[in-house]
Amino acid sequence: NAGVTQTPKFRILKIGQSMTLQCAQDMNHNYMYWYRQDPGMGLKLIYYSVGAGITDKGEVPNGYNVSRSTTEDFPLRLELAAPSQTSVYFCASSDQLNTEAFFGQGTRLTVV
């Protein structure tokens, strides 16, 4: 099994551009999460989903949007990229809320 797959691994965006970070999991997990990790810092929850069609805001949702049309996929959309969104983005999934979370390899995004 691939687990959690994130694409792309690296991306450079210009201010004002938009992009979608892709996340897919093949473990049939209900819960999926997006985190951002600034250099030398901890993980901040952006959005999460408890199942297909259901999403909710985390700690730092501003500037991002998500959708969950299938169990497998949980894309993260940046509409108007800003330098403050330069970070490493991790997608994760878990079977239930209180079970082990599996992380993707991360997407390193730089906004210039």
Next chain:
Amino acid sequence: GQQVMQIPQYQHVQEGEDFTTYCNSSTTLSNIQWYKQRPGGHPVFLIQLVKSGEVKKQKRLTFQFGEAKKNSSLHITATQTTDVGTYFCAPRGYQKVTFGTGTKLQVIP
């Protein structure tokens, strides 16, 4: 809302020394998980604690959950260079899954 602090933020130890990181919550937790993130890597699950006062061991790692379920600790005995990384606690409760601030461990050979 729930706030979780980890101390220390950084720790440098000589190889062979012990290391402890503490996770403190402002609210009672249903359970808590611990993750390790190697430099340049992604967080990897280590363990989950559920019961009040629970203690679990994984080789040189000892995890504890406080009696009041508001704090937890990770202790590494005789650190090795392979222990280098950042250790995060991750309290579980409700739906918003958050992570502690992390403790970055450097091991000097």
